[in-house]
Amino acid sequence: DIQMTQSPSTLSASVGDRVTITCRASQSVSRWVAWYQQKAGKAPNLLIFKASTLETGVPSRFSGTGSGTEFTLIISSLQPDDFATYYCQQYDSYPLTFGQGTKLEIK
Amino acid sequence: QVQLVQSGTEVKKPGSSVKLSCKASGYTFTSYTIHWVRQAPGQRLEWMGWIIAGNGNTKSSQNFHDRITITRDTSANIVYMELNSLTSEDTAVYYCARVNVLFRPTASLDYWGQGTLVTVSS
Numbered sequence: 683d684i685q686m687t688q689s690p691s692t693l694s695a696s697v698g699d700r701v702t703i704t705c706r707a708s709q710s711v712s713r714w715v716a717w718y719q720q721k722a723g724k725a726p727n728l729l730i731f732k733a734s735t736l737e738t739g740v741p742s743r744f745s746g747t748g749s750g751t752e753f754t755l756i757i758s759s760l761q762p763d764d765f766a767t768y769y770c771q772q773y774d775s776y777p778l779t780f781g782q783g784t785k786l787e788i789k
Numbered sequence: 790q791v792q793l794v795q796s797g798t799e800v801k802k803p804g805s806s807v808k809l810s811c812k813a814s815g816y817t818f819t820s821y822t823i824h825w826v827r828q829a830p831g832q833r834l835e836w837m838g839w840i841i842a843g844n845g846n847t848k849s850s851q852n853f854h855d856r857i858t859i860t861r862d863t864s865a866n867i868v869y870m871e872l873n874s875l876t877s878e879d880t881a882v883y884y885c886a887r888v889n890v891l892f893r894p895t896a897s898l899d900y901w902g903q904g905t906l907v908t909v910s911s
Contacts, residue, residue: 716897718834725884725904726834731897737889769834773895777850778824778836 684708684772688781694789695760703755703784705770710750714774717746717755720783721766729768730755760786791815793823793885793902800908801875808871809905811885818866819843821887822894825859825870828904829881837883840868841894848894875909882906 685708695701705715713733718726728737730746733753743758757764765788770781796810811823825837838849840859849857858871868885882904889899 718898725886725901726898727901728889728897728899731889731899737897737899771834771897773897776848777852778895780834780836782833 683777684711684775684779686770686772686779686781688768688770688784690784691782692785692787694787696789697760697762699760699789701757701760701786703768703770703786705748705753705755705781707751707753707772711772711774713749714772715746715748715753716771716773717744718769718771719764719766720769726769791887791900793887793900795883795885795902795905798906798908800910803876803909803911805875805909806871806873807875807907808869809883809885809907811868811870811902813842813866813868813887816887819863820891822896823861823868824886824888824898825857825883826886826898827881827883829878832881835881837870839888839894842868843892846894872907875907877909880907880909 687706689704715733717730720726734746745756747754767783767785792814794812819842822841824839840847847859856873861868884904886898886901888896890896
């Protein structure tokens with residue numbers, strides 16, 4: 683199985699900050715990576731697919747980069763609604779796998 | 790609008806089975822693949838399998854050791870996921886989700902059901 687490892691696991695930040703979350707794959711997954719936002723008690727919400735394509739309706743302050751084994755989710759200017767847990771997912775090979783999550787907390 | 794509405798909370802005994810449903814609306818049901826993903830308390834998301842709604846082909850994670858069966862009813866636009874031989878480790882919220890690409894089994898997941906809590910306890 684391909685392991686997806688996110689860092690950091692927890693991130694404290696303030697409104698207006700630029701934040702970066704990293705996801706590393708244990709082997710190359712080309713660009714087949716998605717990023718999701720999940721709030722407590724809710725289903726995940728797709729933010730980015732194919733490493734860097736912004737899902738329709740997602741604010742442009744979210745962006746994604748990377749290929750191969752290293753991927754990054756960037757939030758350019760944190761808004762109050764962005765405090766949540768973020769997951770990366772690879773869909774290059776089976777079983778599809780997710781990172782352990784990064785919890786973004788208010789500083 | 791696209792919606793996936795899942796069945797309600799389940800409480801099961803160890804060794805039993807559970808069958809969850811996911812009713813789709815707002816799009817052409819047979820054009821998209823539906824995946825099942827679960828999340829145990831405080832844990833990461835875990836992919837379980839998918840079904841191509843158009844032809845019924847399925848694929849599931851070997852991590853479930855053939856305990857999982859995914860089916861669909863095209864007359865009612867419903868996908869089902871049955872999990873057998875339940876243990877306490879199967880306690881989780883189970884989600885169905887739709888891929889975001891027509892006629893492709895594997896892609897990112899753009900619409901999700903609200904989740905179904907399954908508790909396995911003696």
